[in-house]
Amino acid sequence: MTTSSAPAPAAPQSSRARPHVVIVGSGFGGLFAAQRLRNADVDVTIIGKTSHHLFQPLLYQVATGILSEGEIAPATREILRRQENARVVLGEVTDIDLAARTVTSHVLGRTTVHSYDELIVAAGAGQSYFGNDRFAEFAPGMKSIDDALELRGRIFGAFELAELADDQAEVDRLMTFVVVGAGPTGVEMAGQIAELAHRTLRKDFRRIDPTTARIILLDAAPKVLPSFGERLGGRARRQLNEMGVEVQLGAMVTDVDADGIEVKDADGQVRRITAATKIWAAGVQASPLGQMLGEQSGAEVDRAGRISVQPDLTLPGHPEVHVVGDMMSLDKLPGVAQVAIQGGRYAADAIKRRLAGKPPAGPFHYFDKGSMATISRFSAVADIGKFKFGGFIAWMLWLVVHLMYIVGFKSRVTTVFHWLISFLGRGRSQRVATQQQVYGRLALEHLGPHFEASKTGGLKTEPDNEDVTGRESA
Numbered sequence: 434m435t436t437s438s439a440p441a442p443a444a445p446q447s448s449r450a451r452p453h454v455v456i457v458g459s460g461f462g463g464l465f466a467a468q469r470l471r472n473a474d475v476d477v478t479i480i481g482k483t484s485h486h487l488f489q490p491l492l493y494q495v496a497t498g499i500l501s502e503g504e505i506a507p508a509t510r511e512i513l514r515r516q517e518n519a520r521v522v523l524g525e526v527t528d529i530d531l532a533a534r535t536v537t538s539h540v541l542g543r544t545t546v547h548s549y550d551e552l553i554v555a556a557g558a559g560q561s562y563f564g565n566d567r568f569a570e571f572a573p574g575m576k577s578i579d580d581a582l583e584l585r586g587r588i589f590g591a592f593e594l595a596e597l598a599d600d601q602a603e604v605d606r607l608m609t610f611v612v613v614g615a616g617p618t619g620v621e622m623a624g625q626i627a628e629l630a631h632r633t634l635r636k637d638f639r640r641i642d643p644t645t646a647r648i649i650l651l652d653a654a655p656k657v658l659p660s661f662g663e664r665l666g667g668r669a670r671r672q673l674n675e676m677g678v679e680v681q682l683g684a685m686v687t688d689v690d691a692d693g694i695e696v697k698d699a700d701g702q703v704r705r706i707t708a709a710t711k712i713w714a715a716g717v718q719a720s721p722l723g724q725m726l727g728e729q730s731g732a733e734v735d736r737a738g739r740i741s742v743q744p745d746l747t748l749p750g751h752p753e754v755h756v757v758g759d760m761m762s763l764d765k766l767p768g769v770a771q772v773a774i775q776g777g778r779y780a781a782d783a784i785k786r787r788l789a790g791k792p793p794a795g796p797f798h799y800f801d802k803g804s805m806a807t808i809s810r811f812s813a814v815a816d817i818g819k820f821k822f823g824g825f826i827a828w829m830l831w832l833v834v835h836l837m838y839i840v841g842f843k844s845r846v847t848t849v850f851h852w853l854i855s856f857l858g859r860g861r862s863q864r865v866a867t868q869q870q871v872y873g874r875l876a877l878e879h880l881g882p883h884f885e886a887s888k889t890g891g892l893k894t895e896p897d898n899e900d901v902t903g904r905e906s907a
């Protein structure tokens with residue numbers, strides 16, 4: 434590995450005694466691959482653009498004040514501290530050169546080139562606004578801790594401002610929440626905002642009545658939770674209605690601005706919903722690294738940016754490169770945590786076999802363990818093989834499964850504690866919202882391309898202080 438603060442670092446020199454496995458991404462695919470290589474005779478470098486591993490399925494609980502960000506985002510370095518063959522490196526990967534077998538990452542103007550013998554790319558997916566990226570400013574998505582904290586600030590902040598407003602129309606605008614996308618994330622988010630308004634905040638204000646908040650869940654598709662089938666989707670919809678969530682289906686978003694959202698209904702009518710808080714839970718776009726790998730390997734890349742992989746999750750002509758998780762496209766597998774976890778482990782096993790001179794184990798087979806979504810406290814829907822059910826048992830199962838996959842003993846203990854506070858009581862222990870959370874992203878975006886460039890080392894006119902090549906990053 435070579436490191437430099439100059440934009441164009443020297444070529445890497447590999448002087449390793451044993452094979453070097455580089456893993457891009459510390460999400461489900463990357464982390465589980467790294468852990469699977471624990472006892473392998475290899476050096477592992479895991480490069481992540483954040484220093485934490487994020488448990489995305491519980492982001493909505495951070496956004497609605499149930500959990501703290503630390504509970505769902507333990508430091509990757511801490512998780513792997515006992516795995517001596519693994520090294521954690523902070524950096525955003527901006528280039529992968531399949532011919533030279535190098536990966537280039539950047540952090541705060543510092544460029545690092547990593548050479549590899551085996552590569553696992555698990556950079557996941559970001560939010561897709563279907564070509565309308567300008568919506569992001571007014572309707573944040575939910576893909577990162579930054580997103581969840583920004584949404585927390587916007588949601589709790591809307592009630593605060595409503596308490597101050599004199600004009601009823603302004604109170605109504607502030608107390609209308611629109612969630613776009615009726616998949617599991619949208620349903621969970623809408624359900625939690627309803628519980629927040631009706632239970633947690635019920636007695637906290639003097640001028641406004643939080644229980645009158647309007648919560649709208651809308652989707653261009655005609656169903657709620659379409660992947661769960663007609664019966665469970667219908668059940669979720671009825672329950673959301675009972676909780677006071679307005680479900681509007683066949684409603685396509687055509688515009689979003691600071692004051693509201695414009696939708697076109699199935700009958701072609703265009704209407705406007707005035708709402709201060711909009712949340713985008715629709716659509717994903719795979720990491721741009723997929724496109725880069727597609728151009729170099731000839732593998733197809735679909736409209737969502739996912740790269741087609743071979744049945745063994747490698748790229749054509751590159752048995753040393755695996756792509757796993759949300760970035761890959763294979764047999765229409767869904768973008769869920771289990772696909773990433775099983776893919777990461779499969780890739781690690783394939784590497785171990787090859788290095789041991791053993792023949793490949795055969796194609797990747799995904800074992801579908803089912804899916805679940807919560808609607809409210811004490812109620813969820815579960816679709817597990819032949820069993821499709823909802824209610825309290827599904828919710829208990831959801832609790833146990835999520836607890837199992839939260840990484841780290843401390844996080845599990847404090848999560849249970851916070852769940853007790855929120856689900857048995859009416860409180861939420863994480864209601865802090867700072868100005869940085871609410872305005873930070875927008876402020877950074879307004880700094881423009883030069884700020885972005887300073888993060889990745891690009892757009893520089895001259896090198897920073899001359900750095901010593903070979904100095905290690907992060």
Ligand SMILES: Cc1cc2nc3c(=O)[nH]c(=O)nc-3n(C[C@H](O)[C@H](O)[C@H](O)COP(=O)(O)OP(=O)(O)OC[C@H]3O[C@@H](n4cnc5c(N)ncnc54)[C@H](O)[C@@H]3O)c2cc1C
Nearest residue numbers: 458459460461462482490526556557758759768769770773
């Ligand atoms: C809000 C939400 C709720 C969800 N709920 C569920 C659920 O209930 N059940 C379920 O099964 N699935 C759920 N999912 C989907 C699940 O989280 C993903 O399928 C899973 O995280 C995919 O794993 P991955 O490793 O491919 O990507 P990720 O877990 O997203 O990890 C990608 C990693 O790559 C890093 N990265 C990205 N680009 C770069 C780069 N250029 N350089 C370096 N690092 C980079 C990221 O920081 C991250 O660490 C949910 C997703 C979201 C967003």
